[in-house]
Structure formats: structure tokens, C-alpha cells
Amino acid sequence: MSVTRTAPAPDEDSAADVSADREGNPIRGGRLRLRAVTSAMGLQFRAAPIGGWLLLAVTTVSGVGPAVMAWLAKLMFDELGRGGHADAGRAVALGVAMATTGALIAVLAQVSGYLDELVRQRLVVTIERRLFAKVNEFRGLRRFEDPEFHDRLRLAQQASQDAPHNITTFGQQVVQAVASIGGFLGVMLAVWPPMAALLLASGVAALISRLAIARRQVEVSEAVSAKYRRRLFYRSLLTEPRAAKEIRLFGLGGFLHGRLVNAISGATEAELAVVRRSTLVQSGFALLNGVVTGFGILVVVAGAAHQRFTVGDVTLFIAAVAGVQGAFTGVVLQAGMAAEAVRLFDHYVGLMADRDDLVTGHAPAPPLRGGLELRDVWFRYDQNGPWVLRGVDLTLPAGSSLGLVGVNGAGKSTLVKLLCRLYDPERGAILWDGVDLRDMDVDALRRRIGATFQDYMTYDLTAHENIGLGDLPRAEDGDRVRTAARLAGIDATLRRLPHGYDTQLSRVHLDEEDDSTGVTLSGGQWQRVALARSLMRSDADLLILDEPSSGLDPEAEHQIHRALAEHRAGRTSLLISHRLSALRDADLIAVLQDGRVAELGSHDDLMDLDGGYARLFGLQAAGYQPAGASRPAHGANDRNGESL
Structure with a gap:
């Protein structure tokens, strides 16, 4: 009788909230963009609630600061411009107020820098913790044996480092810009209204152009993701101790190095093309801003020469133009980074919304009878x-x-x-x-289930930990670890190590306790350690041994199989071997x-x-x-x- 099972289809309500398609690829669209933005903004206040709100407050006050400075400067210059009728006390008070405001702005800049770094660090930790908690939720192997998933995961990791911070920084930049522009807007409207329209037009054009470039940058990042993953592969090969023997024996260093360089070159050329285009476009808008600024200053200076404006008005107008342009420039630059971050963060949001391809059941798993x-x-x-x-x-x-x-x-x-x-x-x-x-x-x-896989793992941990990982709740049970090691025929070897079972089995990482150099085991010894790991679950109902002695000599293999035969007595076991x-x-x-x-x-x-x-x-x-004997x-x- 054939039994066919299919995964249950999601209901309409739950499907409406899923931001990944059936293959797990992120859905492109405004809805997911909005989810990425709101998710990143929300994460900031969850990762660092006090720091996030303080940063928002400091950013707002810092945005108003330059406008306050400019107004105080105008009032002081106008007072001094009255000549013999000037109120010296008022002028001095205005100067003191300017100095105090400048000092406050400088202090706030330092506080803002600290809070910004605090929020960024907390965001990185929070998002990385959530990302790999999600990865651990995938119970099956299908995704981990899928190259496309690894590309998505790399982009999600890349996004987790800076993308949320860039998105939230853009929000803060907008708040600061609104505060700054609001403080200066009245000045430009009162002195020469067309200047506000010119600055707004050039700023919006620069913003649209920057967003288009950011979109292209993300498209290139997505396109070269596989190349960067390939680069990491060749880089790890060139430094992997297990690969070092063959690389040197067969003279593969130059070959792999060439592949590494090709992978880097293919990725960087595409990215440099986008950077060149961005440089040209942004340079053009910088030149346009310069022309607009110069034209506005000429108009106002000419008006001051005809007594339509005071010296304070001219000073305030120049400060207002510089402040508004600076605010727009900050928003445009941060908007490009934020737009790139939002598209990258799509991969994080999409991956976090992925459903496990291996749906768990709810029935208990009783002993096998x-x-x-x-x-x-x-x-x-x-x-x-x-x-x-x-x-x-x-x-x-x-x-x-x-x-x-x-x-x-x-x-x-x-x-x-x-x-x-x-x-x-x-x-x-x-x-x-x-x-x-x-x-x-x-x-x-x-x-x-206890299992020794054919492609067993060698962990850069202590000998005790390497075995204890086979039954994590009992990993600290030294007697159980040593019993498993004796069954696998590796106990005597591990006891003779410099620190016994506490010896680090790695030549790559130093010991975490005293920074001493670890040791390495032979292939057959590592196989016995892996076998001992599977034997930690002494109460397992099913024991799977996939080529458990392929790396052992005949005598060791014989001893292992005798010990395993006794251990397997009365147990359900699956044995795989080419011998x-x-x-x-x-x-x-x-x-x-x-x-x-x-x-x-x-x-x-x-x-x-x-x-x-x-x-x-x-x-x-x-x-x-x-030789020459006939087959029995x-x-x-x-x-x-x-x-x-």
C-alpha cells in the first residue's frame, strides 16, 4: 500500500502575512519594504529602549541648535550695527548665549555619537541572535544543502550588521533635518522666498537620484552574492589545516589563489561601476547646489547694498542656506544608505518569515517496541x-x-x-x-536515536566536549563520557593527552582557559571520538552506525566491532559498511x-x-x-x- 503525504496549505489569513514565497525567496514589493522599515525601527527600541529614545531626543535638539545659533548671530550683528546706539550689555549677552549654545551643540554631538554606537552595537547583537535562532528552527537539511539559501543567508547576515542601524539613522536624520529646516524656513521666506523653492527642488532631485543608485547597488550586491560566497570558500580552503596537506603536495596554492582573485575581481568590478556612476551624479548635484547657493547670496547681498536687508539678515540668510543644504545633504546621503539597507533587510525579514520545510508533529515518541x-x-x-x-x-x-x-x-x-x-x-x-x-x-x-555519520564532525573543542555533545543534557557527566570513550576504544588515548579529557582538540584555536596550544588527532582517532559521541545516548532506542570503522586498521576495527556487538545486544541498530x-x-x-x-x-x-x-x-x-588461490x-x- 502506498502512503502519500503532502504539506498542509496555509490558510488565507496566515498566508496574507507571509513575506516569502513557497521556495523561501523574499517577495519584492512595497509591503515588504514597509515591513522592513517598521521592523528595523521597532528593533532599535527593543534592543536599546532607553538609548533609542535618548538618541531621538538628542537628535531633535541638535537639529534645532544651528538655527538658534544663526538667530542669535543675526540679533547680535544687528545690535552691533546700530553703532553708537548699540546696547553693549545686550550684545554681550547675545554673544554669551551664542557661546553657550555652541558648547551645548558640541556636547550633544559627543553624546549623540556615544548613543548612536550604543544602539548600533545592541542592534547587531539582537539581530544576529534572532537570525541564528531562526536558522536553528529549521529542523531539516534541505535548506542547508541549497546554495540559494546560503546566498540569502549571507545577504541576511550582511544586512544584520548595518542595515537596521542605517534605517534608524535615516529616521533620526529626517527628524534632525525637519527641525533644522523648520528653524531656517522662516528666514528664507522673509528674505527671499524663491530660495526655499530652489533648494527644495535641487534637494528632491538629488534624493530621487540617490535612491535610484541605491537600488542599483543592492541589485549588484544580490547578483554578486554567489561570488562572495565562492570567495569565502577559497579563502577558507587556503587556511584550512585539513586542506593544507593536499594543497602543498599537489601545488594547488596558485590555482586556488587565482580562483580567489577571480571571484574578488568579478564582484568588485560590478560594484565599482555603481560607485563611479554615483560619484558622477552626486558631483553634478553638488555643483548645482553651489550654483544655487551663489545665486541666492548674490541676490541678498545686492539687496543689502540697496538697504533692503541688514547685515544680520545677510548673515542669517547665509547660515540658513548652509543649514538647509547641510540638512538636505545629510538626508540624501543617509537616504541612499537607508534605501540600500531596506532592500538588504528584505532578506532578513523574508528569512525570518520562512516556514520550516520539516513540520513537526505532536504525537509523543515512545520507546520502540x-x-x-x-x-x-x-x-x-x-x-x-x-x-x-x-x-x-x-x-x-x-x-x-x-x-x-x-x-x-x-x-x-x-x-x-x-x-x-x-x-x-x-x-x-x-x-x-x-x-x-x-x-x-x-x-x-x-x-x-544515536548515530555516527559517515561525514562525522570534528569540533575545535576539548575532548570531553567533543564526546559530551552527543547527549547535551548529560555532557558534564564525566563517567558517562569516559564510558562512551571506552566503548569506542579511545579512552586510553584521551587520558594520555597533556590535559587529559580537558585538552583542546584543535591546532587552530587556543585553549579557552590558559591560551595553550591544543593537539590534533589522527583520522582514525577522530573517528573513534565521533563514535563515542553517538554512544553517549546509551538509552537510545535506535543506533545508526554509518561506516563507523572506515578509518581504522584491521585490529582496531575488530576490537571496535566486538565492543559494539556487545553494546548493541538487544538494541535496534542499523549498520552500514563497505566492509x-x-x-x-x-x-x-x-x-x-x-x-x-x-x-x-x-x-x-x-x-x-x-x-x-x-x-x-x-x-x-x-x-x-x-596470489593465485582460487575463489572459495x-x-x-x-x-x-x-x-x-
């Missing part, structure tokens, strides 16, 4: 890609062991990912005591071929069948025979392993 059943399981990694599994039917009774055999690419590791529910079958179902894995709480299910002799004691052996179970039975059954398994076993057995028949000797 009956067994696991794969029922007509089909799977492929991409909708347009080939099927990796094509209707796998397989039953693993509780307490038994199953060996999985197949050539490279047969689907063995894929089946492991499905059992750990890192992916879901596209068709069919995997049942745990009759309950579909998709109906069970995924975290509770995984707590019942078929390691699987011969399994209760059942399944041969995967072309995405299906081609053969199933005990070692003896499959040898008697004389099919694919017997052929592979015979090829390996022949490698252990003296499928008899008792072969089944007892005397030929191996």
Missing part, C-alpha cells in the same frame, strides 16, 4: 533531480540489527537521513511502531540497488542466493587470499569467515 517499517518510500533531493529511493519496503524489528549494503550512490546515507527525519519521504511513509514519523514530535524522536565482514553478524542484511531493496536476508541466506551480495563478498574475500565456494568456510 514493535519496530521500524519503511513503506513504499520514494525520495529525491530536488524536484527535477533523479529519484534516489524508488519504493523502498523494509521492516526492522525492535531489538534486531539490520546491515545495509550497496554501491556508492545506492541511497544508504539518504535512508539514514530519512530515519533521523532530516528529510521527509516524497512518497510513502516511515513508521515507528505503526506511527508515521511525520506525526511525531521531531525533537522527541531524535532524542531516541561486508563487519555486517555478517547482523540479523538481516538488505542490499540496496537502483533505489530499491534488491536482496534481503541473513548473511547465510544471501550467500546461498548467490546474487549481488555474494558477488561483493566474494570480491572482498578474494583480496585476502594468497559458498560453503561453511566462507560463511564462518575463515577466508577473510
Whole structure:
């Protein structure tokens, strides 16, 4: 019977609020732009509530300051211009007021700088914490094996550094500009009204142009994202200790360095083209502002020469023009950065709105009593890609062991990912005591599974931590860690390290306690550490061992399999190995071929069948025979392993 499951469709209300499409790509549009702006502004006051409001207040007062200074200067110059009728006390008081206002503006500038940095730092921490908390919410592997997701994640990380701060800074700049322009507007309207219109026209034109350039800058950033990710890849290769041996042996340094330079060059050329265009356009508007300013000053100076304006009026007008232009320039420059930030922040907002492709169920994950059943399981990694599994039917009774055999690419590791529910079958179902894995709480299910993966991790942490990570709630239990290490045959090695289990297993990072240099392990030793990590879950219902001894010598492999055989007694276990002799004691052996179970039975059954398994076993057995010896028949000797 075929079991087909599809993801539930979102209801209309929830779908209306989703800002990412079904593939997880951010939706472009004004609505998402608005969400990005409001989200960034809100984050500022959540990340640093007191600092955010203080910064807004200081920014507003700082915007009014130059206008106050200009008015005080006008009044002082007008008073001094009265000659013998001038009130010396009033002129001095105005001068003192100017000096006091100037000092206050200078102090506020320093306070504003501190508050701005405080808000920026708090924003970076808050957004990065939320971003990677969201990444941790993705329970499956599909996104992490998708290059497009990594491009989006890189852009979201890039946005998290400065984008929210630039957006909020633009808001503060607008507040400051409004305060400054409001203070000077009356002056320009009273002295020469057309000047206000000229400044407004040139400022709006510069703003529109800057926004267009910012849009192009973001488009280029999105286009070259893959190149920058490639650059990081080559950069890490050139400094990765594990790659250093082959790079030096095969002389790959120049080749990889060339690839690195090409990736950088391809990205920087596109970005420089946008910068050149921006420089030309902004230079043109700067020249236009200069012409407008010069024309306005000539008109007012000519009016003062004909006694229509006082010297204070001219001084105030010049200060007003400079203040308004400065306010507009600040808004235009910050608007470009904000527009670029908003588009980049789309990726952050879109990623935060992404739904997990692996929806968790709510049923509990009880101890495995009956067994696991794969029922007509089909799977492929991409909708347009080939099927990796094509209707796998397989039953693993509780307490038994199953060996999985197949050539490279047969689907063995894929089946492991499905059992750990890192992916879901596209068709069919995997049942745990009759309950579909998709109906069970995924975290509770995984707590019942211990696994050693073929591509195991080596963490730049202490030996104790490297093993303890296999069961985080019990990671501090030294006895449990050492028991797992003994089962994996690595306890004696770790005890002989300079600091025993507290030794840093890394030649890249220094020890966090005393900055001492760590040590590195051999490949086989690292494999034993990874095996010990999986054995930390001593109460796991399902133990998966995917090539647990591929890096070990024959004697060590024999010892490991003896220890594991005792440990697995009465446990449900899945064993994968290209060394078929390691699987011969399994209760059942399944041969995967072309995405299906081609053969199933005990070692003896499959040898008697004389099919694919017997052929592979015979090829390996022949490698252990003296040169010229004939291949043994499928008899008792072969089944007892005397030929191996």
C-alpha cells in the first residue's frame, strides 16, 4: 500500500502575512519594504529602549541648535550695527548665549555619537541572535544543502550588521533635518522666498537620484552574492589545516589563489561601476547646489547694498542656506544608505518569515517496541533531480540489527537521513511502531536515536566536549563520557593527552582557559571520538552506525566491532559498511540497488542466493587470499569467515 503525504496549505489569513514565497525567496514589493522599515525601527527600541529614545531626543535638539545659533548671530550683528546706539550689555549677552549654545551643540554631538554606537552595537547583537535562532528552527537539511539559501543567508547576515542601524539613522536624520529646516524656513521666506523653492527642488532631485543608485547597488550586491560566497570558500580552503596537506603536495596554492582573485575581481568590478556612476551624479548635484547657493547670496547681498536687508539678515540668510543644504545633504546621503539597507533587510525579514520545510508533529515518541517499517518510500533531493529511493519496503524489528549494503550512490546515507527525519519521504511513509514519523514530535524522536555519520564532525573543542555533545543534557557527566570513550576504544588515548579529557582538540584555536596550544588527532582517532559521541545516548532506542570503522586498521576495527556487538545486544541498530565482514553478524542484511531493496536476508541466506551480495563478498574475500588461490565456494568456510 502506498502512503502519500503532502504539506498542509496555509490558510488565507496566515498566508496574507507571509513575506516569502513557497521556495523561501523574499517577495519584492512595497509591503515588504514597509515591513522592513517598521521592523528595523521597532528593533532599535527593543534592543536599546532607553538609548533609542535618548538618541531621538538628542537628535531633535541638535537639529534645532544651528538655527538658534544663526538667530542669535543675526540679533547680535544687528545690535552691533546700530553703532553708537548699540546696547553693549545686550550684545554681550547675545554673544554669551551664542557661546553657550555652541558648547551645548558640541556636547550633544559627543553624546549623540556615544548613543548612536550604543544602539548600533545592541542592534547587531539582537539581530544576529534572532537570525541564528531562526536558522536553528529549521529542523531539516534541505535548506542547508541549497546554495540559494546560503546566498540569502549571507545577504541576511550582511544586512544584520548595518542595515537596521542605517534605517534608524535615516529616521533620526529626517527628524534632525525637519527641525533644522523648520528653524531656517522662516528666514528664507522673509528674505527671499524663491530660495526655499530652489533648494527644495535641487534637494528632491538629488534624493530621487540617490535612491535610484541605491537600488542599483543592492541589485549588484544580490547578483554578486554567489561570488562572495565562492570567495569565502577559497579563502577558507587556503587556511584550512585539513586542506593544507593536499594543497602543498599537489601545488594547488596558485590555482586556488587565482580562483580567489577571480571571484574578488568579478564582484568588485560590478560594484565599482555603481560607485563611479554615483560619484558622477552626486558631483553634478553638488555643483548645482553651489550654483544655487551663489545665486541666492548674490541676490541678498545686492539687496543689502540697496538697504533692503541688514547685515544680520545677510548673515542669517547665509547660515540658513548652509543649514538647509547641510540638512538636505545629510538626508540624501543617509537616504541612499537607508534605501540600500531596506532592500538588504528584505532578506532578513523574508528569512525570518520562512516556514520550516520539516513540520513537526505532536504525537509523543515512545520507546520502540514493535519496530521500524519503511513503506513504499520514494525520495529525491530536488524536484527535477533523479529519484534516489524508488519504493523502498523494509521492516526492522525492535531489538534486531539490520546491515545495509550497496554501491556508492545506492541511497544508504539518504535512508539514514530519512530515519533521523532530516528529510521527509516524497512518497510513502516511515513508521515507528505503526506511527508515521511525520506525526511525531521531531525533537522527541531524535532524542531516541544515536548515530555516527559517515561525514562525522570534528569540533575545535576539548575532548570531553567533543564526546559530551552527543547527549547535551548529560555532557558534564564525566563517567558517562569516559564510558562512551571506552566503548569506542579511545579512552586510553584521551587520558594520555597533556590535559587529559580537558585538552583542546584543535591546532587552530587556543585553549579557552590558559591560551595553550591544543593537539590534533589522527583520522582514525577522530573517528573513534565521533563514535563515542553517538554512544553517549546509551538509552537510545535506535543506533545508526554509518561506516563507523572506515578509518581504522584491521585490529582496531575488530576490537571496535566486538565492543559494539556487545553494546548493541538487544538494541535496534542499523549498520552500514563497505566492509561486508563487519555486517555478517547482523540479523538481516538488505542490499540496496537502483533505489530499491534488491536482496534481503541473513548473511547465510544471501550467500546461498548467490546474487549481488555474494558477488561483493566474494570480491572482498578474494583480496585476502594468497596470489593465485582460487575463489572459495559458498560453503561453511566462507560463511564462518575463515577466508577473510
